[in-house]
Amino acid sequence: MSTIQKRQKVVKSHPGLSLKQQCKLLEIHRSGLYYKPKGESLLNLKLMKEIDRYFLEHPYYGVERMTDYLNLDLGYRVNVKRIRRLYKLMGLQTIYSKPKTTIRDKTNYIYPYLLKNIKIDQPNQVWQTDITYIPMFRGFMYMAAIIDVHSRKILNWSVSNSMSAEWCTELLNDTVEQYGTPKIHNSDQGSQYTSDLYIAALKKHQIQISMDGKGRALDNIYIERFWKSLKYEKIYLNPPNGGLDLYQKVKEYIEFYNTKRRHTEIGKVPP
Template sequence: MSTTERRQKVLRSHPRLSLVQQCKLLNIHRSGLYYRPRSESPLNLRLMKAMDEYFLEHPYYGAERMTDYLNLDLGYRVNVKRIRRLYKLMGLQAIYRKPRTTIRDPKSYKYPYLLKDLKIERPDQLWQTDITYIPMLRGFMYMNAIIDVHSRKILNWSISNSMDKEWCIELLEDTIAKYGAPEIHNSDQGSQYTSTQYIDVLKGHNIQISMDGKGRALDNIYIERFWKSIKYEKIYLNPPNGGLDLYQMVREYIEFYNTKRRHTEIGKVPPDQIYNTKKMAS
């Protein structure tokens, strides 16, 4: 049976088996359920690619400053309304270079940020997760990943053509099933991570919940660094031609990233060496 035929057998409303369980039984990666890239006009795709590359280096650029960059530096003729829409579509949120002095509405801040002054000493003490936009030759997709902060190991990942909460919940549950629950889970305040269903999974495993302040993407710095690495070292060099191509590229890169790429901050060794050694010792 081909991979395509196996994907067609997956039932999203199966009465007993979750999507993750069905994918395991059929020996397919759950990302295969979301392989069709989303499309936009050719102009918007060019704008989004340029915005993605520039935003990695300038995460404090909001829609107005990005509009100026696109028009004045790259020669486009676009208005800020279009760029605001694309920011939302791409999931981009500008960070603030200095803390805001206004009082935050308590209802808009779900859980406290627990990482300040936290000493990270062991695997599975802290996981971080995030979603990023992935440009392709024709269209675009999203990638979701979970990183173990102590070792920098990418524990799990998935690609999709939407950013719905069910997709994020599947990834979280699959990762916990494979590695056990972390002590702390850190994310931004995106609607996927603040949803009742996502929070219930964390609480059900007695995981401490940490969330970044709004507009403070650098609170989630470790996963942000990974996004920069995979885009500059893989995606931008050879943009994927379709969802299957993207899946293969991501799989190859993460295998390299976890097992061969040496990270200065963890002693110039690959993440797997740190994660597996310390897990065995604990």
Template sequence: MIDSKLFIDKNHGLSIRKQCEILEINRSGLYYEPKGEPQQNLEIIEIMDRHILEEPTAGVLTMQSMLQDRGINAGYERVRRLMRLANIKPIYPRRHLTQWKRNDYIHPYLLRNLAITHSNQVWEIDITYIPMAKGFMYLTAIIDVYSRYIVGWGLSNSLDADSSLRVVKEAIRDHGKPMILNSDQGSQFTCKEYIDYLKDQQIQISMDGKGRALDNIYIERFWRTIKYQHIYLNPATSGVGLFTRIKKWIEKYHYRAHQGIDRTKPINRYKMAA
């Protein structure tokens, strides 16, 4: 568990209550000392997070070998636990697919050979690990595939489904509903609450095949961009500082020419074709 106090700036102009609301942290977490990850584990996570951007197929054994090459001895179970903690997922097909109870909520992939011609036709959602000077947080973001515009995002100190669903609800509130919302098969996106909400909104649900590299490629590329151009360069020291910096960076990103959409700006393409 991550110490929530690492994310709060008591000297910030915002009240602690408001900071907790922004960062989706329960205020009760400020009044006790949960056990945090040792600094060496945080360093290992950051190394693996960088590595997965360069070698997306790297699984536990590959990560373990890579760490050994760097002089870091970490056992298989330790590497696996830290990868799960940081939501670091390789994109190779697994030989044996575990039959989970939540399979009832897994949906087929709908984007293959689909012509994406306008905004709010297809959104992609994902969660990624964001390193900080001390500790880390999780960033959930939703990208409009046609325009590459970020229609919603949020920070949290947990991987619970409520945080992801909140980002979806806020994106729909601000931008309307997509026809299709694509995700991976993570527990946040295969829980009853998430699926029921999308069905109530009459949104088609699309999910990546296990380990397929291209199924959620646009949000994956966004992760690479924001991490290399911003997050890794100067890690934030507080959650509110991280929130403010990501907000400003995304605002600038929307007004930059994007190579993947013929050098147009995401905000212009989104509004033009909405």
């Protein structure tokens, strides 16, 4: 049983046992559950929710434009420094289309983007992964997921109150254990995915490494579409009240997404 599966078992275990007792039985550390939301001031939590909603629709909005939107359209009085900090805390990276006349310095790419002009016609050919901020009734958490690009199936996911390389690597290894290895793994250039730990895991499994170009709007589009669906169809409608509630809501939605929700891009059928 993988570590992620053990954590999920704790969530569903008998309420008569304490969290400490359940963790001891399953040989995992209590702190590894990652289910305690992170806190911020009430103002910052409100701002983060506003930013998250607007950024989903306008991912090309940088810090200064978002600050103008919050102040001029919504009536807040906040400065660029605060919004820049919240962008970093939420893991947001502005995306935009690069002019074709622009010649990028190849050394800016940690690894090249391998998906351009390739035909993706089978499962386990390409996986994409990403991390997103999840607003909650009180506080916030992060969620990581891995999607199979051909089928659009969410293969695996996890929630955490930190964006560590160890957490992302654990999710990758657990997914490989369940589904085997893909030919190509695509991610952004976030520090988790460019870490020595994560890269070593990809190389160990002999997976080709593909990374988005910085600022490229469409490179990781499939997982981005999933985030939008999850938030608009589940999270925003009923904000989770605590980490375990978040876990249950995400679990319910992914079961729906993977088995019942029809996807236009694959012929209006579920994954």
